[in-house]
Amino acid sequence: MSHKPQTHQAGASPRPAAARPQSPRTGDSSTAQSLPLWRQLQVAAAVVQAVRAGRSLTAELASVTPELRPGVQALTFQVMRQLGRAMALREKLANKAPPPAADALLCTALALSWQGDDAPYPVHTLVNQAVEAARQQRQTQPQSGFINGCLRRFLRERETLVAETDNDPQARWNHPRWWVTRVQDEYPEDWQKLLDMAQQPAPMSLRVDTRHHSVAEYQAQLLVIGLATQAVGASGLQLERAVPVHQLPGFAQGHVSVQDAAAQVAAPLLLQGREAGQAWRILDACAAPGGKTGHLLACYPNAQVLALDVDAERCQRIAENLQRLGAQNEARAEVRAADAAQPAQWWDGVAFDAILLDAPCTASGIVRRHPDVRWLRRPGDSAQLAQTQARLLKALWPLLSPGGRLLYCTCSVFRSEGEDTVQAFLQHNTDARMLPSPGHLIPGKIPTGLPVKHNALGEHDGFYYALLEKDRD
Known part of the structure; x- marks a missing residue:
């Protein structure tokens, strides 16, 4: 009867900016550093397609191969946060949706690139690699020309297209329209803040088991290894930056938990x-x-x-x-x-x-x-x-x-x-x-x-x- 989704990584959402561009090239490699971007976009689009079909992002990411998972996870988190805008832009570019796999790839590229300053890669790189991803995959190859045309038009008319979608609540707030309406009705003074905060990656917070250390003592241990924190709650610490749990002193011994x-x-x-x-x-x-x-x-x-x-x-x-x-x-x-x-x-x-x-x-x-x-x-x-x-x-x-x-x-x-x-x-x-x-x-x-x-x-x-x-x- 549990509802609680599984965590993707030790209590913190990954930041897409962590996935910096590598030199795209064909062929897979055993290391994430040498994986071509088009391949990461293929897998990210497949995950997005699965979520749109009703499947959990956590479960889909768990099925991604380990060498691809970090980059795909970072990309899909950003896509999920910008999917409302991406879907609105796709509707402007093509009134009729292409087949699901092509639509997912197109929306993935739009979600990642519509805000140039926040894009994880240069926008032209994302567009070029998305088109390459379409060409390299059987399910999307027949629509590669369509995807290329839509994305090239997006590059030419980006400011106009974005402005045309600003009045769509789903595009503006990147939540379903019914969700926006409900939050507006229930929190008339705070609804904008709530929706804006939902777009930000969550911080990583810890609960210190005070049977082993006081909060101040554990805070000092973290500071020694370069992790700054602030005290929260009765026995908690919020990290300025998320880290893998194996870097936390005493985690394996139960001295601290992510919560x-x-x-x-x-x-x-x-x-x-x-x-x-x-x-x-x-x-x-x-x-x-x-x-x-x-x-x-x-x-x-x-x-x-x-x-x-x-x-x-x-x-x-x-x-x-x-x-x-x-x-x-x-x-x-x-x-x-x-x-x-x-x-x-x-x-x-x-x-x-x-x-x-x-x-x-x-x-x-x-x-x-x-x-x-x-x-x-x-x-x-x-x-x-x-x-x-x-x-x-x-x-x-x-x-x-x-x-x-x-x-x-x-x-x-x-x-x-x-x-x-x-x-x-x-x-x-x-x-x-x-x-x-x-x-x-x-x-x-x-x-x-x-x-x-x-x-x-x-x-x-x-x-x-x-x-x-x-x-x-």
Whole structure:
């Protein structure tokens, strides 16, 4: 029942500018440095075509050969962030869409080149190599002349064509029109900031396990190796630049984890104000990939945590994460593949003191990290997911002991998956009351209602939190 997309790289979106131009030449090589750009564009276009057909960018990138993956990943992230403009430009250049493979290659080239200053390669190089990519591939070779004509016209008339698409909300904001409208309606004062921030690569944030080091001590370790940071939240650090996790001191030993500052709110909020040393019995429903599970075990040293996920493969990821953190060695965590909405299949009848429900959602709050999300979602998805969220709340609430707490959260900025869902639940459950809660954490806005020890969250993702307590009577 998990919704959380897999991370592409240690918590940070790659920056397309990292893929600098090499001398294009034919023939493949075992190193990324010698791979011709036209080949990278071919593979990037195939990934874009798959996303437009409804498949996850994460899964598609995982299937790309290792020598191609870094360049293709950087290119496709930029394409996803500029796809709205690219599609609008393609419509200006050709009213009728070419076959899907050719259309994906054409849109890929337009997305990468329409902003000359931000293009990962010189625009003429991108155009020439995109045409070469079309010629070199069976699926697109018949349309290579069409692609060449469209891109040459784009080069000649770029300023005019871009100006003609400026009034299209999907082109201007690079989100589907329905998404733009919804954000405008729900955040009339902040909608532009929200959409603009979604275009920026997300920062890499860390959670320090303070059982090993204080935040200040670990910050000093990073500075020694040239990594500057700022403190975020209660035990977090935000890096000025993303790095592979193997460069982080003590990562393999579980001294630090990659986790967004907004996601770090969950564990300390769940039992805020209660004795951390109690032997709490905690359920982490929809737990994959296990970041919050590990944080729960770090915050509550005597707790017993049951971590559920409906996907057995994702449960393996939870187990691996807990193994790195040393949590499973302490025999305080059990990982089980099960549907949280079907307690009869897995619950032993013993009530939980606390439940963390990180519910399935549109992931609209983490679109910076997963820029394909905006193109995968459909207008009705939020309402459908709200029904799933309500079903989970209804199923799990009876499992909570009197006086126990349930923390409901989603990584969505849509109110139908946050405030609306919780208010509907409260109307139908008179034994539930809302405790002070952050509500919607919106990127770019100073959050309120956080646990007392939390500092500013930095450039955090979009989240929703509601802390519910069950009456003792």
